[in-house]
Amino acid sequence: MAELITPVLPDDLRRRLVEAAVAARQRAYSPYSGYAVGAALLTAPGTLYTGCNIEIASYGATVCAERTAVFKAVSEGESDFRAIAVATSNGAAPCGICRQVLFEFAPSLIVIVANAQGEVLWEGTLSDLLPLGFGPQKLAEGQRAGS
Ligand code: THU
Numbered sequence: 001m002a003e004l005i006t007p008v009l010p011d012d013l014r015r016r017l018v019e020a021a022v023a024a025r026q027r028a029y030s031p032y033s034g035y036a037v038g039a040a041l042l043t044a045p046g047t048l049y050t051g052c053n054i055e056i057a058s059y060g061a062t063v064c065a066e067r068t069a070v071f072k073a074v075s076e077g078e079s080d081f082r083a084i085a086v087a088t089s090n091g092a093a094p095c096g097i098c099r100q101v102l103f104e105f106a107p108s109l110i111v112i113v114a115n116a117q118g119e120v121l122w123e124g125t126l127s128d129l130l131p132l133g134f135g136p137q138k139l140a141e142g143q144r145a146g147s
Contacts, residue, residue, distance in 0.1 A: 009083055009110055014123075017042055017085035018114045024050035024065065025087045025116060031055060036116075037065035038087040041073055044080040049073040066098035070105070083110035091121035093129060102126050103133040 009017070017040045025038025030053055037053040051069030055062045063071075066086060073079065084102065086094055093113050094102070102109055103126055111129060113122040127133065 009112070009123075013042070013083075014085075014112060014120070017048070017083060017112060018087065018118050018120060020048055020050050021065075021085040021087040021112075021114060022116060022118050024052050024069075026052075028052040028065065029054045032057070032059065032062075036089070037092075039065040039069040040085045041066075041069040041081060042083045043073060043078045044082050045078070047073070047078060049076070049078070064095060064098050066094050067101050070098075070101055074105070079105045081106040081109055083112065085112040085114055087114045087116055087118070089116050091115040091119070093122065099126065099130040100133070103130050103135050107133060107135060 020040035021038040023038065024040060025036050028036035028038065030036050032055045039051040041049045041051070049069045049072045051065045051072060053063065053065045054068060066084060069084070091113055094111065107127055109126040111124055111126055112120055114120050
């Protein structure tokens with residue numbers, strides 16, 4: 001019987017990701033909420049894309065840190081993701097919209113939740129955060145099954 005293997009990040013890589021997320025948080029543009037978020041996204045080939053939240057006076061145009069990192073990576077031709085670290089003042093996990101965006105590309109992504117001091121408060125997979133997520137595979141299956 002096939003063994004279930006939980007993906008685990010080596011300690012040095014985890015540390016590098018968390019430090020990059022904490023540093024990216026310093027670049028947050030969050031004049032309206034005052035809530036700064038940083039993210040660091042690791043691709044399978046080993047590139048690191050960072051992101052911060054960018055708030056807009058017309059609030060709905062605001063982009064979260066995680067999505068900034070994802071969009072930077074995808075626009076550079078990279079969409080094979082391995083892990084993401086997110087840093088906030090209080091160690092919050094990614095919002096629902098970001099979970100959905102991450103699920104599009106990497107349902108088994110490792111997610112590391114840290115605070116602004118770089119302490120890791122939670123680590124798991126995206127599927128833990130978004131069980132039964134709807135992604136490209138479900139859409140294709142549904143289309144094959146007919147309307
Ligand atoms: N925010 C993120 O950057 N990521 C999340 O996952 C949660 C929320 C940002 C959006 C907004 O700029 C601020 O935090 C408050 O919601």
